[in-house]
Amino acid sequence: MAGVLAGMRVVEGSAFVAVPLAGMTLAQMGADVIRFDRPQGGLDAHRWPVTRDGTSLFWAGLNKGKRSLAVDMARPEGQEIVTDLICAPGPDAGMFLTNLRVRGWMDYPALKARRDDLIMVSLLGTRRGEPAVDYTVNPSLGFPMATGAEGSSDPVAHVLPAWDCIAGGMVVNALLAAERHRLRTGRGQVAELALKDVAAAMLANLGILGEVVANGVDRPKAGNSLYGAYGQDFLLACGRRVMVIGLTDRQWRGLVKVLGLAQEVANLGQRMALDLSREGDRWAAGKEITALFAPWFAARRLEEVAPLFDGAGLTWSVFRSFAEAVHQDPDLSEDNPMMRVIHQPGVGSLPVPGSPVSFSDLARMGPAPAPVLGEHTEEILGDVLGLGSGQIGKLMDQGVVAQGVVPKRAA
Amino acid sequence: MAGVLAGMRVVEGSAFVAVPLAGMTLAQMGADVIRFDRPQGGLDAHRWPVTRDGTSLFWAGLNKGKRSLAVDMARPEGQEIVTDLICAPGPDAGMFLTNLRVRGWMDYPALKARRDDLIMVSLLGTRRGEPAVDYTVNPSLGFPMATGAEGSSDPVAHVLPAWDCIAGGMVVNALLAAERHRLRTGRGQVAELALKDVAAAMLANLGILGEVVANGVDRPKAGNSLYGAYGQDFLLACGRRVMVIGLTDRQWRGLVKVLGLAQEVANLGQRMALDLSREGDRWAAGKEITALFAPWFAARRLEEVAPLFDGAGLTWSVFRSFAEAVHQDPDLSEDNPMMRVIHQPGVGSLPVPGSPVSFSDLARMGPAPAPVLGEHTEEILGDVLGLGSGQIGKLMDQGVVAQGVVPKRAA
Numbered sequence: 001m002a003g004v005l006a007g008m009r010v011v012e013g014s015a016f017v018a019v020p021l022a023g024m025t026l027a028q029m030g031a032d033v034i035r036f037d038r039p040q041g042g043l044d045a046h047r048w049p050v051t052r053d054g055t056s057l058f059w060a061g062l063n064k065g066k067r068s069l070a071v072d073m074a075r076p077e078g079q080e081i082v083t084d085l086i087c088a089p090g091p092d093a094g095m096f097l098t099n100l101r102v103r104g105w106m107d108y109p110a111l112k113a114r115r116d117d118l119i120m121v122s123l124l125g126t127r128r129g130e131p132a133v134d135y136t137v138n139p140s141l142g143f144p145m146a147t148g149a150e151g152s153s154d155p156v157a158h159v160l161p162a163w164d165c166i167a168g169g170m171v172v173n174a175l176l177a178a179e180r181h182r183l184r185t186g187r188g189q190v191a192e193l194a195l196k197d198v199a200a201a202m203l204a205n206l207g208i209l210g211e212v213v214a215n216g217v218d219r220p221k222a223g224n225s226l227y228g229a230y231g232q233d234f235l236l237a238c239g240r241r242v243m244v245i246g247l248t249d250r251q252w253r254g255l256v257k258v259l260g261l262a263q264e265v266a267n268l269g270q271r272m273a274l275d276l277s278r279e280g281d282r283w284a285a286g287k288e289i290t291a292l293f294a295p296w297f298a299a300r301r302l303e304e305v306a307p308l309f310d311g312a313g314l315t316w317s318v319f320r321s322f323a324e325a326v327h328q329d330p331d332l333s334e335d336n337p338m339m340r341v342i343h344q345p346g347v348g349s350l351p352v353p354g355s356p357v358s359f360s361d362l363a364r365m366g367p368a369p370a371p372v373l374g375e376h377t378e379e380i381l382g383d384v385l386g387l388g389s390g391q392i393g394k395l396m397d398q399g400v401v402a403q404g405v406v407p408k409r410a411a
Numbered sequence: 412m413a414g415v416l417a418g419m420r421v422v423e424g425s426a427f428v429a430v431p432l433a434g435m436t437l438a439q440m441g442a443d444v445i446r447f448d449r450p451q452g453g454l455d456a457h458r459w460p461v462t463r464d465g466t467s468l469f470w471a472g473l474n475k476g477k478r479s480l481a482v483d484m485a486r487p488e489g490q491e492i493v494t495d496l497i498c499a500p501g502p503d504a505g506m507f508l509t510n511l512r513v514r515g516w517m518d519y520p521a522l523k524a525r526r527d528d529l530i531m532v533s534l535l536g537t538r539r540g541e542p543a544v545d546y547t548v549n550p551s552l553g554f555p556m557a558t559g560a561e562g563s564s565d566p567v568a569h570v571l572p573a574w575d576c577i578a579g580g581m582v583v584n585a586l587l588a589a590e591r592h593r594l595r596t597g598r599g600q601v602a603e604l605a606l607k608d609v610a611a612a613m614l615a616n617l618g619i620l621g622e623v624v625a626n627g628v629d630r631p632k633a634g635n636s637l638y639g640a641y642g643q644d645f646l647l648a649c650g651r652r653v654m655v656i657g658l659t660d661r662q663w664r665g666l667v668k669v670l671g672l673a674q675e676v677a678n679l680g681q682r683m684a685l686d687l688s689r690e691g692d693r694w695a696a697g698k699e700i701t702a703l704f705a706p707w708f709a710a711r712r713l714e715e716v717a718p719l720f721d722g723a724g725l726t727w728s729v730f731r732s733f734a735e736a737v738h739q740d741p742d743l744s745e746d747n748p749m750m751r752v753i754h755q756p757g758v759g760s761l762p763v764p765g766s767p768v769s770f771s772d773l774a775r776m777g778p779a780p781a782p783v784l785g786e787h788t789e790e791i792l793g794d795v796l797g798l799g800s801g802q803i804g805k806l807m808d809q810g811v812v813a814q815g816v817v818p819k820r821a822a
Contacts, residue, residue: 004588021616025581029588043659046690048639049622049630054691057618057625058639064616108771127747131662131726135637139644139654140740142733144635147570148559155644155652155730157635159558162573165613169580170436174768176587177415177440181772183594189772197749200742201764202576204750205432205475207468208733209743211460213761214468218734219460224555224568226546228459228469233550233566241566243550248454251542279457280465315542319566322553322619323629329551331611332620336538338608339615350624353612357585360519361592361600 003030004359009093009384010175011036011086012066013106015043017134017161018123018195019099020062021168026175027065028355030365034380036069036082039399041373041407055346056407063370064352069381070374070402077400079105084385087115094188095179097171099123108190117188119178121171124194134161137199142208150223167198225286229279232290233319234297236305242297245315249277258312259296268292337364344369346406377403414441415770420504420795421586422447422497423477424517426454428545428572429534429606430510431473432579437586438476439766441776445791447480447493450810452784452818466757467818474781475763480792481785481813488811490516495796498526505599506590508582510534519601528599530589532582535605545572548610553619561634578609636697640690643701644730645708647716653708656726660688669723670707679703748775755780757817788814 008031012023020035027033037045047058069085072078083105086096094115099122104110108120125132135157138144144155174191182188203209211217224233230246246252256265265276268288274281282289297305302318309316326332332351334341337358339351352367381387381401395401419442423434431446438444448456458469480496483489494516497507505526510533515521519531536543546568549555555566585602593599614620622628635644641657657663667676676687679699685692693700708716713729720727737743743762745752748769750762763778792798792812806812 004592008591017617024616025584029584048691048694049618049626050639050691051621051625057621059618061616061618061621125726127742127749130721131724132728133656133658133726135642135656136654136726136728139652139730140728140736141743142731142736143569143571144730145732148567149565154560155635156559156567157644157654158554158569158571158573159633159638160554160569160573160613161617162569162571162576165573166576166580169577169584170768172584173436173440173580173587174770176584176591178770180419180587180591181415181770185772187772189770191768191770193768196742197747197764197767200740200747201749201767202571203733203736203743204762204764205435205472206428206572207460207470207472209737210462210468210472210755210758210761212734212737214462214758215460218732222570224566227570228461231546233568241550243547243568245544245546247544280459280461283459310541313542315536315544315547317543317547317551319550319555320553321556321629322614323623325551325553325614326620326623329611331538331607332552332614336608336611338538338612344621347621347625350621351615353608353615356608356612357581357602357604359585359589359592359600359602361596361598 017164022171045407065368067376068371428575433582456818476779478787
């Protein structure tokens with residue numbers, strides 16, 4: 001099945017979330033994405049979660065549909081192979097994604113000397129090249145201090161590596177934009193971005209920086225409330241918890257109507273001298289609204305609430321743990337055309353997603369497993385670099401490259 | 412200054428985070444992005460945070476650098492203008508981003524009838540077209556139940572609209588990929604994705620789905636610990652809090668060395684029969700490691716710790732509130748070439764980011780303010796649709812379009 005990016009070839013030298021996710025996103029749209037790693041595996045070869053026998057579920061998740069080359073970059077012959085691969089000819093090739101900071105043979109000037117129209121996208125930690133990960137970027141910009149129960153002063157970090165995921169999307173954007181530019185001008189370039197800058201820009205994009213500067217306020221923790229309008233979690237009689245949203249006027253009116261509390265809400269607005277059809281006024285009356293709504297939820301079970309809410313088109317959801325979501329949510333099963341149960345080497349059979357995007361001019365690409373480390377070494381050296389089997393055999397014997405290896409556990 | 416996407420024109424019919432962010436991302440790379448809204452403002456015209464006099468800082472943050480058209484889509488003449496705009500000729504035009512669910516005149520078949528090679532990217536809530544927002548998608552997939560203090564059973568939702576931000580990047584990816592396809596084949600298409608699917612795919616991409624299926628476990632809350640290796644927050648003598656990371660072998664050895672606790676760490680490993688050079692073993696011994704490290708931090712102030720950690724190249728950060736970040740972090744000031752202090756109408760002067768990505772073949776584009784609603788109505792009707800001033804004046808008089816209006820407050 002050909003994807004929307006069929007024909008494009010991208011080389012990836014990476015570890016962890018953002019750049020592997022970027023490469024996978026391209027692969028899931030049909031690009032030929034080649035990830036190279038040292039024969040003992042990259043820095044993320046053992047990243048948790050892992051199976052009971054140590055196979056990284058994280059690695060398997062973020063490298064689906066790529067081809068894998070295992071090559072010893074400590075040796076000049078290995079460096080030569082990687083350089084040849086990145087700079088291989090072809091109008092749809094010469095594209096390189098990386099978050100590795102290799103000076104000298106793998107930096108942009110060196111690679112550009114080998115292919116003048118090379119496109120390289122380089123993700124840094126901070127703009128100054130300092131190390132940074134999601135777990136450090138996030139505290140530095142304030143999100144954990146605004147997360148969690150009202151009144152608490154303990155920071156709560158999110159468990160989703162959100163900045164990495166966002167940065168990964170930006171790496172794809174930058175690559176596709178730079179390739180568009182190359183198609184028009186013939187010129188390649190290096191696009192640089194830093195994880196910290198991606199997060200800093202978003203802080204401003206969401207109006208949080210503006211809130212500090214214009215209003216002189218420091219947003220406090222507000223539990224699970226939807227900021228600036230109405231949205232709240234409620235406990236049901238059955239012990240399940242639901243989130244309900246009254247962000248837009250339509251959502252708010254729908255919610256009040258289903259709960260049958262229109263008169264009570266009107267009275268509350270009058271008592272507080274607020275116009276609850278305005279989102280900011282709903283935010284101001286959040287606690288009182290929640291107190292008014294809570295008994296309704298506390299008296300009902302999920303089986304009763306779900307059809308009522310769905311029938312009225314409300315925006316709501318149930319809370320689940322990860323395991324409950326996997327076992328209960330049809331969106332994580334083959335009921336979802338994005339998902340298919342496939343076999344992942346070292347892991348077993350499980351539901352695996354392809355791209356969340358469907359393109360109407362093309363059949364949806366099914367998900368592909370992640371490669372075993374070095375699974376495509378021979379194939380890549382032959383197809384892309386044009387090496388003969390004798391040459392490939394010699395490189396294998398010398399340990400410059402390796403085929404289908406299980407990553408070595410950390411010493 | 413010309414951006415990497417100079418010449419591209421994209422029309423956006425949207426509200427809230429994901430699609431506005433996608434349009435802004437394109438604008439910040441140099442595309443001409445036209446957002447249309449009804450004259451009273453879209454659903455997000457008043458979205459919090461807002462200034463004291465009600466100007467939406469959120470809207471200002473997510474619509475920078477776009478052109479704004481105010482048009483009454485309840486009227487056939489307004490629908491005609493929007494259709495003409497979306498389907499305007501030109502090889503670099505005919506691209507439409509939306510999260511509005513308008514059946515009939517603004518759906519893909521109707522628009523395709525007007526421009527056969529139209530590219531449309533449509534973001535849904537769920538794949539079934541049900542409403543969904545970040546605040547509902549997140550609980551349904553399990554993240555809040557895995558966030559927050561160990562042992563707690565209360566869900567903690569993240570305050571960053573992470574799924575929206577990730578989906579926004581995917582909208583850009585889909586548009587650029589579809590445009591690449593159109594350049595090669597002449598064929599347009601509609602690309603569809605759902606916010607819930609973006610999150611469901613990421614749950615699997617990060618190995619969390621695999622962890623449930625392969626290991627039969629439900630990941631518990633673990634406070635601010637870095638999952639699966641070592642990373643922890645510590646309170647300093649001065650009351651400040653820092654996050655330190657020992658994810659890679661290099662980070663871990665660096666941290667232990669700076670703390671001067673190599674022997675104690677070796678003893679701990681021996682006592683627990685763990686090999687602390689392995690990330691999973693560090694995770695298993697996390698509590699004991701933290702107990703060993705905490706007195707070091709409790710005895711030192713930030714002024715002492717910061718130069719030590721920076722000097723050793725450790726991966727670490729300080730915790731800040733939003734206001735502390737804005738006031739203290741140079742990455743949120745003009746010290747950062749991404750940021751510039753500009754004037755935002757209705758808000759005032761504040762540091763505003765451009766794109767986090769710098770492209771070496773082009774000068775960095777400075778940030779542009781968000782438009783006032785309908786700021787470019789005349790200009791767009793003239794330049795893009797070729798209407799004369801008489802026709803534009805008539806449409807204004809009839810209230811079909813409006814120029815430079817302040818969005819009406821919700822009734």
